[in-house]
Amino acid sequence: VQLVESGGGLVQPGGSLRLSCAASGFTFSSYDMSWYRQAPGKQRELVAGISSVGGSTNYADSMKGRFTISRDNAKNTVYLQMNSLKAEDTAVYYCNAKHRWYDFWGQGTQVTVSS
Numbered sequence: 001v002q003l004v005e006s007g008g009g010l011v012q013p014g015g016s017l018r019l020s021c022a023a024s025g026f027t028f029s030s031y032d033m034s035w036y037r038q039a040p041g042k043q044r045e046l047v048a049g050i051s052s053v054g055g056s057t058n059y060a061d062s063m064k065g066r067f068t069i070s071r072d073n074a075k076n077t078v079y080l081q082m083n084s085l086k087a088e089d090t091a092v093y094y095c096n097a098k099h100r101w102y103d104f105w106g107q108g109t110q111v112t113v114s115s
Helices: none
Strands: 002-006 009-011 017-024 032-038 045-050 057-059 067-072 077-082 091-099 102-105 109-113
Touching: 002 091, 017 032, 017 091, 017 109, 032 067, 032 077, 045 067, 045 077, 057 067
Parallel strands: 009 109
Antiparallel strands: 002 017, 017 077, 032 045, 032 091, 045 057, 067 077, 091 102, 091 109
């Protein structure tokens, strides 16, 4: 099982980034997918989630209207489009896959929002 995040980096406040998470080793279309983040000294928090067939999404309140989660089951990939980035969005962003008792995590990708 592998979840490989990409797309992180340094961006100025107000900028945008698109994160990707490529999945392999399991039946991607059966899993609910989520993005979490963890800032230094803080607990890991949910950013956004999307159901296995993509019909349902949910977002943390502070991300609503700025972030968009999507998935392409044909490519076994989940995305996180992040717009209007703020300094407080700086964190390591993790991809998560859940189905029944299965719970997989990626290694994370660093997002730094700074001028």
